[in-house]
Amino acid sequence: MDKITFIGGGNMASAIIGGLISCGWTPSRITVVDPNADQRDRLASEHGIHATDDVASAAAADIIVLAVKPQVIAAVAKQMDADLSGKLILSIAAGVTIASLESFFGPVAIARTMPNTPALLGLGATGLYVNEHASEAQRVVAKGIIAAFGISVAVEREDLLDAVTAVSGSGPAYYFLMIEEMIRAGTTLGLSPEDASALTLQTALGASTMASKGDAPEVLRARVTSPNGTTHAAVISMQENGFGEVIAKAMTACRERAVELGKA
């Protein structure tokens, strides 16, 4: 059975580890490396996995997940300073290209991915691009790991991973912001924060569940929108205030930041 080591035990590693374990990975196959003792203690007690601060020890694993900030990866490679032939490196770092990763770790099998935090619930949406050094078996392993915490999309070109970051990697935050703002506005309109929150959250769940059943979002929206009714008034206001433009600009900024992070 393959052993997997996460370098970096922060938000995203926690989400993926939670997903792997709830999908049946035994904790004894999973190690996390993190310099922060509190972080290590939390992950070890929460998941029953091994936690260490010894980055070099990661080279012993079959699969090494790079779950540190993009700017830290070069230092991690220096600390490891090991021949990783035959291993699979799975990077989740935003923007960091396969060319950069190969310059740090050598010509080894690399799966560059872009997951998102709903992985914690098994509801992750992940983009995947695998380099030419990965065998078919390693590609299958990478897809299997991702499948443990949600769906995946294999992109045709590596640069499309930055678009994946703009859609789904950072995407949960856009929905959380929408939820925050709807609760705030509902409260301004007179509801208690508790009621505004309960109604907003159930509406988000209901809408996303309906949208996932196959009908196009514009069709579902049309069914809510009575002629010249209340929804029409709200949607017209959103469109007149540049809602589509706001989203498009935000996602472009996201992709540009991913490209920048890859150059850092």
Ligand SMILES: NC(=O)C1=CN([C@@H]2O[C@H](COP(=O)(O)OP(=O)(O)OC[C@H]3O[C@@H](n4cnc5c(N)ncnc54)[C@H](OP(=O)(O)O)[C@@H]3O)[C@@H](O)[C@H]2O)C=CC1
């Ligand atoms: N959060 C998200 O939604 C997503 C994040 N990502 C990517 O995941 C990666 C991690 O992000 P995220 O989990 O949010 O970040 P976090 O800051 O939560 O986690 C990174 C962890 O790595 C630790 N760390 C720092 N240096 C080292 C080192 N040399 N060796 C081992 N561990 C180290 C940090 O410790 P300390 O805090 O003490 O420095 C921290 O615990 C990033 O590259 C990001 O682009 C990808 C998709 C989604």
Ligand SMILES: O=C(O)[C@@H]1CCC=N1
């Ligand atoms: O904000 C970030 O940089 C990371 C990458 C995608 C989601 N979180």
